[in-house]
Amino acid sequence: MSLRAPQLRFEPSDQLAALCKAGGDPLRLNILRALASDSFGVLELAQIFDISQSGMSHHLKVLAQAGLVATRREGNAIFYRRELAAAEGTGSALHAGLLADVDRLPLPEPLRGRIGQVHARRSAASEDFFARMAGSFQARQDLIAGLPQYRDSLLALLDALDLGAGASALEVGPGDGALLPELSRRFASVTAVDNSPAMLDLARQHCASQQLDNVQLQLADALLDDCPRADCVVLNMVLHHLPAPGEAMRQLARLVKPGGSLLVTELCRHNQSWAREACGDVWLGFEQDDLARWADAAGLTPGESLYIGLKNGFQIQARHFSRPLTTPSPTGKQETDR
């Protein structure tokens, strides 16, 4: 009689071991924490954690082998983002629990400061672009997508909103103000905030020529300065210019009054890296799941979505998210927002 060694199945336990190994290091846990609502390149992460690039590459490899991070190519650069846990399967509960616990960790102050520096560099590049390129703004926009190509879809979402007579709108980043006449017609009052004086000048000229009396223009950074809350916040082709789009969605969701809406029109994910140089884009569009995930984390509920394919290969997503009248408090009780 021959005795055979018991057949061991290594794959599931390998997965668990990889998760435990990845989570068994405070630095790697903090990397996961820093990636909670943002994505960074290796060099950026090495700067944020003040370690060598090769050291950071090693930690990212361990996290990637455990399936805790994934990569995304943005032109020539590779960005790391967190990978969500699978709904079921070996390690899925550990993966989800690890990320949930990591999110309860306070981000150490030095890390927050250096993340701020990375964001400031991304913002500065974008601001510099709009300061230099205001004169050729429309021509550059048209290289990818001009408003006439998706205006009807955007207005269809707007017109489906249940707006009261005194409803207000806030447009973040109006650019040359092309959408403002449509907002002015539909809302009792409209505020448009742009952080580029040159772009705001274009918007001001447009409002004057169209005699838009209910539109107020404000020179402000929507992520840093006080902006008024509104029944409808509109973000038209702006998110891909912001340094940390997930975090930006969370901040801008706070400007939506309870029961109100956030309308986002954005490029779908693409690989046309020339858009960075030609149009000052920080991000090459977004997956539709990215927007849904960020909106969810910001306490918003997804509504209608429309997708518009353009002849030049770009695709646009027009998305509606609403803010509930009440939001659940951490104790589980319903709280009314003010």
Ligand SMILES: C[S@@+](CC[C@H](N)C(=O)[O-])C[C@H]1O[C@@H](n2cnc3c(N)ncnc32)[C@H](O)[C@@H]1O
């Ligand atoms: C690509 S343009 C879009 C303009 C317009 N919404 C359109 O689709 O034609 C982006 C605009 O957002 C503005 N912007 C970028 N970051 C901003 C910020 N943090 N706060 C306010 N405006 C911002 C830029 O100055 C620019 O006018």
